[in-house]
Amino acid sequence: AQTVTQSQPEMSVQEAETVTLSCTYDTSESDYYLFWYKQPPSRQMILVIRQEAYKQQNATENRFSVNFQKAAKSFSLKISDSQLGDAAMYFCAYRTGGSGGSNYKLTFGKGTLLTVNP
Amino acid sequence: KAGVTQTPRYLIKTRGQQVTLSCSPISGHRSVSWYQQTPGQGLQFLFEYFSETQRNKGNFPGRFSGRQFSNSRSEMNVSTLELGDSALYLCASGARAGGETQYFGPGTRLLVL
Numbered sequence: 001a002q003t004v005t006q007s008q009p010e011m012s013v014q015e016a017e018t019v020t021l022s023c024t025y026d027t028s029e030s031d032y033y034l035f036w037y038k039q040p041p042s043r044q045m046i047l048v049i050r051q052e053a054y055k056q057q058n059a060t061e062n063r064f065s066v067n068f069q070k071a072a073k074s075f076s077l078k079i080s081d082s083q084l085g086d087a088a089m090y091f092c093a094y095r096t097g098g099s100g101g102s103n104y105k106l107t108f109g110k111g112t113l114l115t116v117n118p
Numbered sequence: 119k120a121g122v123t124q125t126p127r128y129l130i131k132t133r134g135q136q137v138t139l140s141c142s143p144i145s146g147h148r149s150v151s152w153y154q155q156t157p158g159q160g161l162q163f164l165f166e167y168f169s170e171t172q173r174n175k176g177n178f179p180g181r182f183s184g185r186q187f188s189n190s191r192s193e194m195n196v197s198t199l200e201l202g203d204s205a206l207y208l209c210a211s212g213a214r215a216g217g218e219t220q221y222f223g224p225g226t227r228l229l230v231l
Contacts, residue, residue: 097218
């Protein structure tokens, strides 16, 4: 079974600074997807960024980028120019890329609570 | 497009009762998945429905069930509620079965007394 580990329960960053959230995963599959979701205090889970395992290029979405190291099974999220609105719980998630009846569930890490200090 | 909607947003029940939660996916999405979120266990997969068929099921007792209607709306039912069922129940929709990217609703907060 796949597992996702987020080793940092809490992180803090100064407004306008850069922060990196860590995520490692364990899988024997070669085809899969990785995600970072953000869950602000209002509780709506929002997709931040997605990475396909077959793509070597790291995904980027505005101030959010990932460092995907497939061999090391590492998937970190970098938030540049942090803003107060970035404060939230961040979840790393894994999904198999298999087809034809595979188990498509998302497997989540425990989350990292990010605080942004003004 | 409107996002995923879930009703009700908050619910208080007592042990032994049953509850039904509803989820309407993003228009055009046919896959609906359900997750339970608790402080202790984190986010756990309950089940996924696609085209009215349950495709996958997580490791939950049979008290947890669901269904999907022809318009892709889904309901989740929990019978004989236990205190440990208190949680935030999240619904997510995707365009295809499994849908690589799942989009979440605001959740239903269930409190069992």
